[in-house]
Amino acid sequence: MPGERHGPVLRGRDRECEALREVLAAARSGDSRVLVLHGEPGVGKTALLQYLSAQADGFRVTRVAGIQSDMELAFAGLQQLCGPLLDRLDDLPGPQREALDVAFGLGAGPAPDRFLVGLAVLSLLASAADTQPVLCLVDDVQWLDEVSVQTLGFVARRLLAEPVALVFGLRDGGAPVLPGLPQLPIAGLDDTGARELLESVMPGRLDERIRDRYIAETRGIPLALLELPRNLSAAELAGGFASGTHHSAGRLEERFVSRIKALPAPTRQLVLAAAAEPVGDAALFLRAAAYLGIPVDALGPAEDAGIIEFGPRMRFHHPLMRSAAYLAATVAERRAVHGALAAATDPASDPDRRAWHAANASAGPDDEVAADLETSAGRAHNRGGVAAAAAFLERAAVLTSDPARRGSRALAAAQAKRDAAAPAAAQDLLASAELCPLTALQRAQVTRLRAQMEFSRSRGGDLGAPQVADAAAGLLAAARGLDGLDDELARDTYLEALAATMFAGSHGEPGAIERVAGAARTAIGKVTQIHRPIDHLLSGVAELIIDGPGAGSRSLRTALDLWCEQARRNDAGALSMLSLAFPIVQESVGGELWDEEVNRRMAAVMVRFARDTGALTVLPAALAFRAGTCVLEGEFGAAANYLDEADAISAATGYRLIKYHRLHLAAWRGTPADAVGLIEAAAADGTRRREGRLLDVAGFCTAVLYNGMGRYDEAFAAANRSVEYLNLGFGGWCLTELVESAAHLGELDIARHAARALEARAGTSGTDSGLGAVAKAQALLADDEDADRLFTEAIARFERSSAVAQLARSHLSYGEWLRRANRRSDARAHLGRAHDMFTRMGAQAFADRARRELVAGGAKVRKQPVASGDQLTAQESQIARLAADGLTNQEIGAQLFISTHTVEWHLRKVFVKLGITSRRQLRTRALPG
Incomplete structure (x- = not known):
């Protein structure tokens, strides 16, 4: 094959080999490359990875192959892949090194965020690549433990300028793995390649018609072709006129099972031990063979049959052979082998794998093994392996004899499964827990966990998911059920119920948010002295909803101050609040305080805290919040940068992308081709999920867009719909859009009503931003003698704030009023200022509106391109x-x-x-x- 130097000869794989050589060439030149080879079993993914390794002259090669029996051990795959690179561990920054130490069980400490572990792996690869390019080969990635897959997916999406190649082999079928990464589908060989491969391994000449039948039946799957000589009898091969049975790739594993079953019983047992021991440790294998009482020489027939190779590492000739060896055994044989492996595993150096083998060896309840599994779950959780912890707890529950203890472990396993994004398994475990005698608190915890999962489903838009409003009602019921049993947890759940009710918004039951706030206020009223930020927040929000604008502001400011202090200390409590309902409630509260300085400080602290702690699950929301403050400040380029980073991290971590602030930015930028489709898609999404808040945000952003374009009737219709519900946070600004559009259309009664509502919300804030919004709204509706004064006040107040975008709009509205009052010189001054500000910030529609007014007022204005804000990415x-x-x-x-x-x-x-x-x-x- 052109360009090859050495390695296996792969017939019919010119295209694939060329793609793999391009991966190596890019890495040699200093550019990272990621590639996922995917196809059905036996299609040749492993052979292609071997070919790639053989071509990797000058590379540092590290590899791992996923193994089904190892899927529940946290970071097991990642540790094996990184093992050869740990000599560069000291090159990592302290927090990354500590995170990797804890994840790999090399040190003790709090559970690291798995994405901080991902950053540590990224840094480790970059450090190793300082001296030579690095090639990472990951075969059978579908069988790696979940947290290793998530971490490697994150690393793959963050590689860019390192001489590192990361290549995966993935079996088709099953749940999606590593979505969004570059893919290379591997199909069966074409007829020419298949014919060459078959003829290379057949001991004699085949009849052409029989040969073509084999090629058709195997669909060119290389492993199926290679196995034909082993699966055809001498009689079938004689003369080349075989009449054997169907040889499709789907039956490969069955044929491997048949070959293994044909081995002598002692040999089968040793092959099974090798299949059940995922690391391939020959010393451990020898100890297990001794426990089984079988001499290692008994492995000979399996080696002769080309099934396994015994050396420093036990190696099956194909991954399908490993799974076939396990399938070929009876349940009793598997238990015996796992028992021997448990006895042979050092409890000091590898207690978790020992516990796992012991669990698989148990035929019935075994409280000692269950206790070991529970301890292993704790270690896994401390390493950040939530999925592994869930698996240990799930198995521990099965092996627990005492019903009450079994229920407790099943409940803990359900919580861990939920945290590991496995809601179906969590629901099954909850059902199992409910069959056991639970305490009243545990029953309440079951209710809460179910309600949380229903809320996640409703916001995720799953088919058959409940409406957001129903999920919010479930959280409220859960909070009430926890009252008197665990009051702190009850208050946490009330906050979650409030957040869910906010998301349901106008699509919820009438009066729902007031009912939740009333119940929350009752719960907080039982606390003699409030210390936690979350309790101050709950108290303040409940007061705000029940008593109206201005109420609860002291509690709200205290809550935000205390949380910021927690976050500055990197206190785990701050992260706990972020993982609850804090982001939406906090952002809504910031909007109701009308204090952009508070919002900016909160956003900055959230971003820094999420970065410092490696909490990438909450960083996108923090970045989106920071983007929102940038929009208000007129820094559209910076807002776009924050949102782009939020989207990139969301994509890398598999979380939902942030929508709300993206809509707001698009509306302000005022390019219909970009904004309208985005807003309409969000509205459709909100309708499908019955998420009223998203619908009303879409309406608010529509009003911003069309007010900018001077299409006041459309802005009026959108804003008028969106102010019908008490949308905390953005509802006040939506009132300003309604006042402006209604005033331009002559809908003065509606405009005055909206202005009074705005005054009630913003007028009590005492901030320049809030009072400036009120002054501008009143100016739009005032008589001439008052309008001049009110516009001047609005501009002065916005100049003392950082609400630059609103300052520009105040200049625009004042300039429009001055032009109508025939004060052309004054009008041009304010309209020119507005035009310059909008042009600089990148507000296309508002800039055009100001330009039209300037031209109407007799000024000559050259239309200028607005600033993109993205000269740099x-x-x-x-x-x-x-x-x-x-x-x-x-x-x-x-x-x-x-x-x-x-x-x-x-x-x-x-x-x-x-x-x-x-x-x-x-x-x-x-x-x-």
Whole structure:
């Protein structure tokens, strides 16, 4: 084959081999490459990975193959892959090194976020690649433990400028694995390749018609073709006129089972022991063979049959043979082998695998093994292996004889399964737990867990999922059930119920949010002295909803201050709040306080805290919140950068992408081709999920867009619908859109009603932003003698705030009023200021509206392109800002969850784009955000 130097000869695989050589060439030149080879069993994925390894001259090669029996051991696959690279562990920053130590069981400490572990692996690969390119081969990825797959998926999506190639082999079928990564489908060989391969392994000449039948029946699957000589009798092969049975790839595993069953009983037992021992440790295998009382020489027939190879590591000739060996055994044979492996495994160095083998050896309840499994679950959880902890607890529950203890373990396993994003398994475990005698508290916990999962399903839009409002009602019932049993947990659940009710919004039951707030206020009233931020937050929100605008503000500010202090200390309690319903409630509260300084501080603390703790599950929401504050400040380029990063992390971690602030930014930018489709898609999504808040946000953003374009009738219709429900956070700003559109249309009664509602919400805030919004709304409806004064007040107040976008709109509205009052010179001053501000921030529609007014007022205005804010990409802008702040490349990489090489690569591009040559010059340049 052209370009090959050595390695196995792969017939009919020119295209695939060329693609693999391109992967190596890119890595040699310093560019990362990721590729997923996928196809059905036996199609040749393993052979292609072997070919790739053989071509990798000058690479540091590390590999792992997934094994079914190892799927429940947290980080087992990742540890095996990274093992050869751990000599570079000391190169990692302290938090990353500690996270990897804990994940791999090499050290003790709090459970690391799995994405912080991912960053550590990324840094480890980058460090190893400093001296030579690195090739990571991951075969049978579908059988790796879940947290290893998640971590490797994250790493694969964050690789960029490192000489690293990461190539996976994935069996088709089953749940999606590694979605979104570059794929190379591997199909059967074409007729020419299949014919060459078959003829190369047949001992004699086949009749052409029989040969073509075999090729057709195997569909060109290489393993099926290679196995034909082993599965045809001498009589069938004689003369080349075989009349054997069907040889499809779907029956390969069955044929392997038949071959293994034909082995002598002692040999079968040793092959089974090798199949059940995933690491391939020959010393452990020998100890297990001794416990079974079988001499290792008994393995000879299996080696002669080409099933297994005995050496420093036990190696099956194909992964299907390993699973076939397990399938060929009876239940009793499997238990005996797992028992021997448990006895042979060192309880000090590998207690978790020993417990797992012991569990598989148990024929019935075994409380000692169950206790060991529970201990292993604790260790797995401490390492961040939630899925492994769930598996240990699930098995522990099965082996527990005492019904009450069994119920407790099943409930704990259900919680862990839910945290590991396995809701179906969690529901089954809850059903099992309910068959056991549970305490009243445990029954309440079951109710809460079910309600949480129903809420997640409703927001995820699953088919058959309950409406968001029904899920919110379930959370309220769960909170009430916890009252008097675990009051802190009850209050946490009330906050979740409030958040769910906010999401349901106008599609919920009438009066639902007031009922939840009333129940929450009753619960918080039982607390003699409030200490927790979450309790201050709950108290303040309940007061705000029940007593009206302005109520609860002291409690709300205290809650936000206390949480910020917790987050600055990297307190685990701060993360716990973020994982509850805090983000939506906190952001809504920030909006109701009308204090952009509080919002900016909260957003900055959230982002920093999520970065520092490696909490990528909450970082996208924090980045989106920060983007929202940037929109209000008129920093659209920075907002886009934050949202792009949020989307990239959401995609890398498999979480839902953030919508709300993306809509708001698109509306302000005012390009219909971009905004209308985005808003309509969000509205359709909200309708499908019955999520009223998303629908009303879409209406609010529609009003912003069309007010900017001067299409006031459409803005009025959208805003009028969206203000019907008490949408905390953005509802006040939606009232400003309604006042403006209604005033332009002459709908003065509706405009005055909206202005009074706005005054009730924002007028009690005491902030310049809130009072500026009220003054502007009143100015739009005032008589001439009052309008001048009110517009001036609005501008003065917004100038003292950071609400730059609203300041520009106040100049625009004032300029429009001045032009109608025939004060053309004054009008041009304010309209010109608005036009310049909108152009600079990138508000296309509002800039065009200001330009039209200037032209109508007699000014000559050249239409200018609005600022895009993205001369630098999102990642480049972030890196440039951090470098300007004095952070090192390693510190920047830790902040942004990328490697140091990637930081260097981006900085080189930044320097070229900005025309500078040093980091010092960055400090003199105006950068977005």
